[in-house]
Amino acid sequence: MQEKVDAILREVGAAEAKNQEELEQFRLRFISKKGVVGDLLDEFKNVPNDQKKAYGMKVNEVKQAVQAKFKTLIDNLESGQAGTSEHEDLTLPSAGHALGSMHPLTYVRNQIIQVFERIGFNVADGPEIEDDFHNFTALNFPENHPAREMQDTFFIEKNPDILLRTHTSNVQVRLMQKQKPPIRSIMPGRVYRNEAISARAHCVFHQVEGLYVDKNVSFVDLKQTLYHFAKEMFGKDTKVRFRPSYFPFTEPSAEIDISCQICKGDGCQLCKYTGWVEIAGSGMVDPNVLANCGIDHEEYTGFAFGMGIERISQLKFRVNDLRLYTENDVRFLKQFSTLH
Ligand code: PHE
Numbered sequence: 001m002q003e004k005v006d007a008i009l010r011e012v013g014a015a016e017a018k019n020q021e022e023l024e025q026f027r028l029r030f031i032s033k034k035g036v037v038g039d040l041l042d043e044f045k046n047v048p049n050d051q052k053k054a055y056g057m058k059v060n061e062v063k064q065a066v067q068a069k070f071k072t073l074i075d076n077l078e079s080g081q082a083g084t085s086e087h088e089d090l091t092l093p094s095a096g097h098a099l100g101s102m103h104p105l106t107y108v109r110n111q112i113i114q115v116f117e118r119i120g121f122n123v124a125d126g127p128e129i130e131d132d133f134h135n136f137t138a139l140n141f142p143e144n145h146p147a148r149e150m151q152d153t154f155f156i157e158k159n160p161d162i163l164l165r166t167h168t169s170n171v172q173v174r175l176m177q178k179q180k181p182p183i184r185s186i187m188p189g190r191v192y193r194n195e196a197i198s199a200r201a202h203c204v205f206h207q208v209e210g211l212y213v214d215k216n217v218s219f220v221d222l223k224q225t226l227y228h229f230a231k232e233m234f235g236k237d238t239k240v241r242f243r244p245s246y247f248p249f250t251e252p253s254a255e256i257d258i259s260c261q262i263c264k265g266d267g268c269q270l271c272k273y274t275g276w277v278e279i280a281g282s283g284m285v286d287p288n289v290l291a292n293c294g295i296d297h298e299e300y301t302g303f304a305f306g307m308g309i310e311r312i313s314q315l316k317f318r319v320n321d322l323r324l325y326t327e328n329d330v331r332f333l334k335q336f337s338t339l340h
Pocket of ligand 1 (some may be wrong): 167168209247250281282283304305306307
């Protein structure tokens with residue numbers, strides 16, 4: 001027995017590990033269940049009772065030698081990689097992990113929310129999977145009306161009543177159904193349209209819509225609110241203009257343009273040499289829509305608006321390809337690491 005132990009101890013003493021593979025070989029040979037120590041332990045049951053104690057002590061000796069050697073081999077390997085242990089500078093900061101940064105769309109969404117919260121709007125939320133009524137019918141899109149075509153979306157075959165919302169106006173409908181005016185809310189969220197993906201269109205994007213319903217709300221309130229927003233978001237010198245437009249759920253309706261942020265109005269590719277870029281749609285809530293949602297349109301009026309977060313972000317950060325927002329390319333995202 002003593003000879004066997006001595007042989008093992010010699011082998012352990014001489015063992016080396018120049019790399020992880022050799023370290024693993026040492027572990028397999030000595031430490032693993034089927035290794036040398038394991039064998040010795042298995043042998044225990046065959047040892048006569050009166051010798052068990054002495055045997056146990058020898059096995060322990062081997063075990064401790066093996067473990068100590070294993071630890072030394074690991075230490076040597078590690079310090080071999082990091083230079084000799086004498087020269088290790090323990091005061092050096094560790095490599096650390098890079099912190100993630102805020103996605104530009106999250107940042108812009110939060111900014112939009114802050115601007116409106118400061119003037120008394122709260123944030124409302126609703127489902128992305130919607131029914132036809134809340135996305136279209138309540139908003140005055142008659143069945144088979146071409147306006148539905150402009151907001152084509154994704155339906156499920158089993159039940160054509162279920163769809164992915166095309167705008168967050170569905171939340172306006174839900175709010176009006178359950179809350180009596182005054183209502184003063186904005187609705188940020190993800191929306192879907194049946195569009196081929198390109199630099200300028202995507203089947204998933206983000207909106208912030210807003211709704212203000214109360215007694216005596218007028219177009220003046222709409223204009224002042226959106227003037228305020230544009231100047232807070234893009235700076236005091238930003239010019240704003242309203243252009244007549246059409247939406248089924250607002251009457252009158254207006255498109256809101258701001259002076260181009262890139263060329264400051266001189267004309268460039270982004271503004272197609274007009275000096276203006278569109279940032280939002282808006283209008284006075286159609287009395288039909290109020291009625292559809294159970295609000296007395298004799299007593300109350302309201303305005304609504306909606307904007308794309310990608311668009312606002314594009315103007316702020318000059319992102320010229322929509323696909324960048326969803327590709328998760330770190331080279332793109334890293335550029336926003338100072339936002340908070
Ligand atoms: N819902 C419109 C859209 O998604 C935006 C909008 C909202 C326009 C409210 C006017 C009033 O295109």
